Structures are given as C-alpha cells and as structure tokens.
C-alpha cells in the first residue's frame with residue numbers, strides 16, 4: 001500500500017470500533033470525547049468517517065469471530081498535538097495506554113481518560129524516553145491506578161525522563177521491559193511487542209517499543225512509536241507477522257520512518273499520523289519515503305545452482321534500474337523496473353560464494369543505490 005503523504009491527514013482523535021459478530025461500527029455517542037472528535041473530523045476533512053465505514057464492511061465479512069471475546073475493541077488516538085497518546089480498550093474492559101503526549105499534555109490525557117470513564121490502566125507503554133511520548137505519563141501515573149508499566153531498556157538524561165521514573169516509583173511499580181515477543185497477556189485481545197528486536201545505541205527512536213494489537217484477523221493494529229527505518233529493517237529481518245489493517249505511522253510521518261519495505265510487510269489498509277497541525281519539524285514530510293529510498297531483496301537467498309531467483313527492487317516504483325551481479329568469475333548487469341520482479345537465471349554462480357547485487361537507479365538526475373545478495377547452494 002502506498003500512503004499518500006501529500007494528503008496526509010491529521011488524525012487527532014479518532015475512534016475505530018470493532019464489534020464481534022455483528023459487524024457494526026459505531027461512534028461512541030454517549031462519550032464526551034465525541035464532541036471533540038466530530039469537530040476534528042469536520043475541520044480536517046479526515047477520512048476517518050469513511051474509513052470507519054470501510055472497516056465496518058470488512059469486519060462484517062469477517063467470518064472467524066466466533067472465538068473472539070464478545071464486545072468491542074476500541075482504539076482512541078488522543079489529540080496531544082505534536083506527540084503520541086493512544087488508548088486501547090479491549091472487549092473485556094482492559095485499558096492500555098500507549099504514550100502520554102508531551103509534558104503539557106498530561107492533564108489533557110487524564111481528562112480524556114476520565115471522559116471515557118477510565119479509572120484504571122492495566123498497562124501503560126512508554127514507547128521510548130522522548131518528551132513527546134513520555135512527557136505526560138507522570139501526570140497519568142499520579143492520577144490513575146496503573147497495574148503495569150512497560151518501557152524499552154534505554155535511559156534518557158532529561159528532567160522529563162526523571163519525572164517519569166519518579167512517578168513509576170511513586171506508583172510502587174517496576175518498569176517491565178518492552179521488547180520483541182513480550183506479550184501483555186490481555187484477556188480481550190492480543191497485544192504483543194514486535195520491537196525493539198535488539199539493543200541499540202544512544203538514538204532513542206531506535207529503541208521504540210512497537211506493539212501489535214490483534215482482535216481477530218481484521219482487527220489488527222501496529223503501533224510503532226518513533227521507530228526509524230533502521231528498526232523497521234530489524235523487525236522485518238526477524239520474520240515476525242507485522243501485517244496489520246491499521247498502521248500508526250512511525251515518527252509522526254517523518255521520512256526517517258515508514259520505508260516501502262516496511263509498508264510491504266505491514267500492508268496496512270489505514271494509516272494514522274499523530275502530529276500537530278502546525279509544527280516546527282515540518283511533519284509529516286511531504287516527500288514520500290518511497291521516493292527517497294531504494295530497497296532490494298531476492299526471493300531465495302540460498303538458491304540451487306542453475307536455479308532461478310526473482311530480484312525485487314522497491315521504493316521507486318516504475319523507475320528503471322541497473323543491477324550488477326558480482327559473480328565469482330565476472331560481473332553481469334541486468335536491467336529492471338522497480339516494483340516489478342526481475343527473474344534471473346543463476347547458472348554461472350559458484351556454490352557457497354556470496355553473490356552481491358548492486359542496484360542503481362537514476363531518477364530526475366538523482367542517483368539511488370542499494371544492494372542485496374544471495375549464496376547459491
């Protein structure tokens with residue numbers, strides 16, 4: 001799926017309700033937050049209304065809801081301006097909060113939660129220790145009963161981070177580590193971390209806790225924090241199932257996140273960018289990441305000798321590229337088109353010798369390169 005960043009929409013508060021069995025999607029009429037939502041939807045011409053309808057349609061076609069807990073899964077994207085704050089309510093009444101917006105947004109988040117009659121949070125996830133994600137969490141911890149706090153194993157030196165740690169301590173909690181394969185163990189839906197998959201260095205965004213929410217096949221969401229392309233690549237490499245109907249776009253729509261390869265892995269139907277309408281970062285970036293990078297992979301990294309592989313180059317769909325296969329004995333150049341698989345016979349390849357493929361495309365005078373490899377058996 002291609003995300004149209006030019007038409008990026010500012011989804012400040014948005015409901016998506018999945019109804020088990022009945023295929024019904026509703027706005028939460030009785031909830032005070034509705035007023036704000038309607039306001040945002042009308043002023044921003046958000047597609048959320050249309051999206052909800054489409055989701056409704058797809059959900060009603062969903063046959064395997066029998067084993068799901070009855071009720072609705074609700075996901076709220078709170079208006080915290082430049083930052084993230086997301087509430088998930090499972091059909092069993094569990095509440096999970098992902099991030100709490102910036103320092104000055106803590107009160108807003110607490111107010112939203114109260115409007116939704118949330119008095120207790122089963123889990124709070126601090127995706128990474130940047131202010132626009134953890135800033136408001138101390139206020140949340142001070143005002144609501146919280147059972148568990150998850151955060152990646154990285155520390156920050158900021159006052160904001162210290163406040164967060166202090167609030168966790170005052171709540172008599174110990175931070176549980178957010179990392180790939182940790183399951184929140186919810187009753188009403190499945191929530192499992194798919195990232196971070198490894199330890200990173202000092203770049204906070206790399207550590208972003210990425211969590212997948214599943215409520216049946218169609219009720220799948222991927223929340224990515226500020227995970228950059230580097231982290232996306234690492235997640236893809238673990239071959240976890242990242243596919244999700246709804247993608248909370250990484251890093252507020254920055255070009256440093258959401259590579260074409262990641263979109264190919266997630267295959268979202270809907271994308272949500274949480275960002276201030278006016279922000280000094282120029283987010284979301286208008287330039288699609290897919291126009292800025294080139295990715296390549298082969299469908300078989302250990303093909304049989306004299307076999308055939310398909311080279312897939314993505315990121316500059318439609319652009320002509322040149323792929324140089326560095327075989328042991330010589331180089332061979334192939335021409336291809338990004339977005340279309342290129343079948344290549346590898347008869348010349350020596351078993352056990354890693355063949356590097358260098359890919360080059362020139363678009364509007366700019367040169368893009370990438371590489372991949374395979375090792376014939």
Ligand SMILES: [Zn+2]
Pocket residue numbers: 083084130132133225226251252
């Ligand atoms: Zn952020």
